Amino acid sequence: MTTFLGRHDEVDDHLISLIGHGADVRIVRAGTDKRSVLEEFAHALGLPPWFGHNWDALVDALRELSTDEGRHLQLVWDHTHELRDRDPETYATVVDILEQVADERDDLGLTVIDR
Template sequence: MRVLGGQVDLDGLIADAVEEGRQVQVVRGAATKAATLEAFSQELNFPEWFGMNLDALADCLDTLARESQGEWEIVWDGVAGLRRDDPRAAAGVEDILRELSEEHPRVHVTLIDR
């Protein structure tokens, strides 16, 4: 998992990942835990049973990683709002993403801290 500063060129980052053969999905950051979980659910098309909690996030991401074909990159853009307003929730999501990338080598995770 890598963390980039706010000055990153998102379009360039996506183009580089695609050129390297990765499917890319961008999750827009939000300032609350609920809004962040909703953003992950919407962007990654989680099933209806998604429980809107960190355990369910971990389960859904793990399932997607196991079922994905080829390389996959999740870009969480706008981490700063949640880090500022709910540091505990931000740390929980970051831990889940870190574990995901460690357990599934084909999954790449990029956090953009803006």
């Protein structure tokens, strides 16, 4: 399930609730273009050296992303507003990728924050 939040939503309350329910919350800043988006994912998630900084590699890396002790993983893609406005194609591609991987994994939730 994907949760979309805007800049006027109670983002902090949402994150606190996720953590309170025991989720392994990982926050990734959106970036401003394809290159910076892929760099942000690699850095924030500590993706492996084989990560190829392309869409297929992102799908593969997200499929293999693990958590400690089998906890539920909650991926939060934050500050998407600028990317959505500047590069809507990249924004849509990332949302599609995130939702595809979340649909494949029972242990992965997704929050997209547009602020």
